[in-house]
Amino acid sequence: MNLIRQIATGNQKALETLYQNYKTSVFRIALSILGDTFLAEDVTQETFLKIQQHADTFRFGDNEKGWVMAIAHNTALHMLEKRKRETLQDEVQVIGITDLSDTIESGEAYERFCRLLQPLKDLDRQIVCLHLIGELKHREIAVILNLSVGAVKKRYERAIRKIAEHLEENA
Secondary structure (H helix, E strand, O other), X not given: OOHHHHHHOOOHHXXXXXXXXXXXXXXXXXXXXXXXXXXXXXXXXXHHHHHHHHHHHOOEOEOHHHHHHHHHHHHHHHHHHHHHHHHHHHOOOOOOOOOOOOOOOOHHHHHHHHHHHOOOOHHHHHHHHHHXXXXXXXXXXXXXXXXXXXXXXXXXXXXXXHHHHHHHHOO
């Protein structure tokens, strides 16, 4: 039986299994959008709470991982918008990426990866992260971001090219 179907029936073990399967990918997607370890941890927890609360809305036959990543992506974007409003209201500037080495297994490598993404536009950074970190296919990303598959592929190619050029310039 599908994990999400089990969660919809109230099975806590299924939720724990789903959490173990996707927690790292969800965290990394959130971190790539928010640039803040603590907020990404909050989004990770909130994502799985939303999954538990809305498991009955999952269309069985859809891609489980894609559904989880879409929730994570949307939750992180919502948190980002909320933080932007709070920042403007409080006139406080949010500092970028913090030390990830204690949070992610290969923290130093992941931190370098995040720095490589900095010159990209927000949408391009999201596409690259959803594909490389979330391991989603271009068509799944297109659904999440409400873009055509062609647009996702083209933006992904351009983003990778831009990263390569940036690496060459700084070599």
